[in-house]
Amino acid sequence: MKTFRIALIGFGNVGRAFARMLARKREYIEETFGVSPQITSVATRRWGGLVCPEGIGEDLIGIQDPESGWEDRLQRLFDPGLDAMDVIKAGEYDVMIELTPINIMTGQPATDHVRTALEMGKHAITANKGPIAWAYRPLRDLARKQGVCFLYEATVMDGTPVYNLSRENLMGCRITEVSGIFNATTNFILTQMEKGVTFEDAVEEGRRQGFVEADPSMDIDGWDAAAKLTALMNVLMDAQIRPDQIQRTGIGHITIGDIEEAAAQGKRIKLLCRGRLVYGKPVGTVKPVPVDRDSLPAIMDATSSYVTIDTDLMGATTVIEEPFEPEIDHTAYGVLSDVLRILKEEKN
Numbered sequence: 071m072k073t074f075r076i077a078l079i080g081f082g083n084v085g086r087a088f089a090r091m092l093a094r095k096r097e098y099i100e101e102t103f104g105v106s107p108q109i110t111s112v113a114t115r116r117w118g119g120l121v122c123p124e125g126i127g128e129d130l131i132g133i134q135d136p137e138s139g140w141e142d143r144l145q146r147l148f149d150p151g152l153d154a155m156d157v158i159k160a161g162e163y164d165v166m167i168e169l170t171p172i173n174i175m176t177g178q179p180a181t182d183h184v185r186t187a188l189e190m191g192k193h194a195i196t197a198n199k200g201p202i203a204w205a206y207r208p209l210r211d212l213a214r215k216q217g218v219c220f221l222y223e224a225t226v227m228d229g230t231p232v233y234n235l236s237r238e239n240l241m242g243c244r245i246t247e248v249s250g251i252f253n254a255t256t257n258f259i260l261t262q263m264e265k266g267v268t269f270e271d272a273v274e275e276g277r278r279q280g281f282v283e284a285d286p287s288m289d290i291d292g293w294d295a296a297a298k299l300t301a302l303m304n305v306l307m308d309a310q311i312r313p314d315q316i317q318r319t320g321i322g323h324i325t326i327g328d329i330e331e332a333a334a335q336g337k338r339i340k341l342l343c344r345g346r347l348v349y350g351k352p353v354g355t356v357k358p359v360p361v362d363r364d365s366l367p368a369i370m371d372a373t374s375s376y377v378t379i380d381t382d383l384m385g386a387t388t389v390i391e392e393p394f395e396p397e398i399d400h401t402a403y404g405v406l407s408d409v410l411r412i413l414k415e416e417k418n
């Protein structure tokens with residue numbers, strides 16, 4: 071059976087969850103697409119790089135049994151002298167999956183990782199929003215020129231189909247506006263504050279539950295939501311906008327008093343995102359807004375999020391991401407769905 075070789079650039083929460091999911095779905099992939107998926111290359115910051123053309127054993131990369139010492143055995147195979155670019159340039163893969171942390175201010179080094187893989191004629195997938203927030207159009211055009219796929223489903227609302235839905239099910243529609251709640255951390259904090267929990271305690275509780283970062287300032291200041299809005303506007307509306315061009319207000323200044331005042335008027339405060347073209351010019355906003363209790367954004371509790379896509383031909387379509395355990399599997403599925411799409415394209 072032909073092998074489909076995968077490079078993981080970043081092997082943190084998402085990379086590990088993806089490797090586990092790939093192991094679970096191996097049989098399905100082999101039966102459906104007639105190829106055997108193999109992780110052949112991995113890059114990390116601390117361990118260095120690993121290039122293994124024949125495939126890294128599933129016991130080491132996919133099964134991840136905590137009793138088996140898999141992580142220590144895997145780490146020993148890495149070469150600390152190899153960095154991400156060395157692994158990408160070694161070319162021992164069919165698809166490169168970019169899973170390093172986002173730099174919201176530059177989109178780097180992820181954009182260079184994607185560009186280099188595409189230049190080498192490889193497919194590229196990113197869960198990192200950087201490349202599509204900062205360089206979507208040139209990367210899309212490069213992928214087209216090279217006859218390869220460039221996919222990014224996990225960048226907004228994890229594995230919930232947003233780009234796939236627009237691509238496959240809203241064909242022929244012109245997208246006129248995207249809006250919604252895109253950041254789970256801020257939605258959780260605002261929901262907790264409605265219960266009288268202080269801002270600081272809400273952040274701490276989110277950390278304890280594992281979805282709030284050690285430094286949550288990118289979420290609280292609205293940068294994460296702005297990067298997601300930028301990504302959606304660039305892909306769905308060809309807006310060519312950058313995260314720093316979004317009109318952005320975070321939730322750091324919101325007090326329990328503000329929340330109580332909104333509640334007294336039958337409202338809840340939500341961090342809303344909205345992107346549209348005004349006379350052809352892209353306009354994106356992220357800001358906390360009091361919304362009516364019975365409106366769509368108001369029913370999004372805790373880590374739920376949603377996106378509404380407005381179109382010229384069939385009005386609005388809304389997709390909701392519900393909380394799910396383990397939450398990281400949502401993101402891993404977003405990456406896997408891109409891999410499956412490439413396999414489908416290659417089969418046709």
Ligand SMILES: NC(=O)c1ccc[n+]([C@@H]2O[C@H](COP(=O)([O-])OP(=O)(O)OC[C@H]3O[C@@H](n4cnc5c(N)ncnc54)[C@H](OP(=O)(O)O)[C@@H]3O)[C@@H](O)[C@H]2O)c1
Pocket residue numbers: 079080081082083084085113114115116117153154168169170171172179197198199224225228397398401
């Ligand atoms: N976590 C989520 O739920 C989620 C959801 C949607 C999208 N995403 C996006 O997916 C990406 C990965 O997220 P994550 O949660 O897996 O992050 P993470 O747990 O912090 O893992 C990041 C990985 O990238 C490696 N890395 C960092 N800089 C690198 C470099 N310059 N070259 C090579 N490897 C490098 C790290 O290596 P070390 O371990 O050695 O530091 C680590 O293996 C991020 O862009 C994130 O925004 C995440």
